[in-house]
Amino acid sequence: MNVGQLASFILCIMCYLLIERRNFAKTNTVNKYLGIGICSAAFLIWAYLSSFLPTVYPSALLEQLEPLVPFEPINVFREG
Amino acid sequence: MQKITSRQIVIIGTIYTLVTTLITVPTQMVYYARQHVGISLIVSAAVVLFGIWMITKVLGRFPKQDLFQALINRYPVGGRITSALYVLFFFYVAVRDLRLVTDFTNVVLLPTTPLGVIAFLVMISAVFLVYGGVEVLGRATEIYGILLLLLLLSIPFVLFGEYDIQFARPFLEFNTPGILIGSWFVLPYLGEIIGIAFMFTNGKLRFKHASLGLLLGTLAMLTLLVQSVLILGIPIMSRMLYPTYELVRQIRVTDFLDRFDLPIVGIWYPAMIAKIGYSIFIVCNGIKRVVPESSGQRLVYPVGLLIFVCSIWFFESSIQLFNLNRVWPMVAVCFLLLIPAVLLVAMRPKELTSGEDHEKGAG
Structure with a gap:
């Protein structure tokens, strides 16, 4: 990820607001807050991916459950 | 009022079962189950059928409500x-599906296009x-779902000559x-069919619709798996x-249909x-119910945006999607079997009050 991609993401949100501006203005407060909250979360994740920080992948965290899997991980993708 | 027919519900169930299952899971299934991979699929389908029965049984107790409404x-x-x-x-599930289709497109069709661009176009x-709304989803599914099923079930007629029984x-x-x-490996993919209980109300969804959807999806998947074993080895x-x-x-009917894989x-x-649309809808x-x-x-737009971003964030590479298939069934079993079993017990019909009891007796 880089700054260009972050800029393109901001462009996406702006396009969304441009398309949805009338509906957005008419909708109730709950929808406005929910919409803004979810978009902000998406924006923060994208900013995190675009930053210099080492990325932690949530699915890698889910793989911590592996000792509980009821069979050995003999898999071609692990042998390589 | 959005209208949806029983046939559309069945096809939605089939698509929920089929379209993601045929991407990566066959590789891992065949590695372990070898030539009896079809039996693995049938065992999973039987377990999922039990889950569907539980979910539809719970839903049946709450007329004209979807499962979210019933729960709340x-x-x-x-x-x-x-x-x-x-x-x-x-x-x-939506995030994983988006990443699966993005990786597939990147590997097979558009190797030089950035993942973000492919994911964005699919998500849009x-x-x-x-x-x-659900009516548009149902109509789109009715067109492409039936076409896909017909194509998949007709492949044996084209590839019959290539089979090697050895x-x-x-x-x-x-x-x-x-x-x-x-x-x-295949259990969570087939089990995602329970999603239709969160899309449709009790009046529209019945056990026979869900089970027929599962049956069609399993049949198409079984056809593909058995053929893959017989042709690829x-x-x-x-x-x-x-x-x-x-x-x-492998399908090469004539020179004209040399790249028949592309229409499929x-x-x-x-x-x-x-299918990604169904998950977004759910x-x-x-969220609307909660x-x-x-x-x-x-x-819809904000959730789509978040799914798009998370599909890039959640998985480091396409291999991680494969590795995830080992642990994901543990999570999925909770949602496909354990929670429905708890709901089946906890959401029993309330006992009749003495007045109602008396009226019933008098009636």
């Missing part, structure tokens, strides 16, 4: 927590589809642990990234977009 009306706090968990589950299509031998040497491990198939695509590439992928792709419907006064339609 019966237990305002606990029901909201359970609904939120299901929303997260289907959110993750899915979001527009969901924005029209690949399926020995027929009667059953490796039971391997077969069960194969079932483990187990050693090759268990080392391929997308064995079903390789199977389809062209029909599979809208079905896959529709997520938005769930948060009072919110509108599901207004949330």
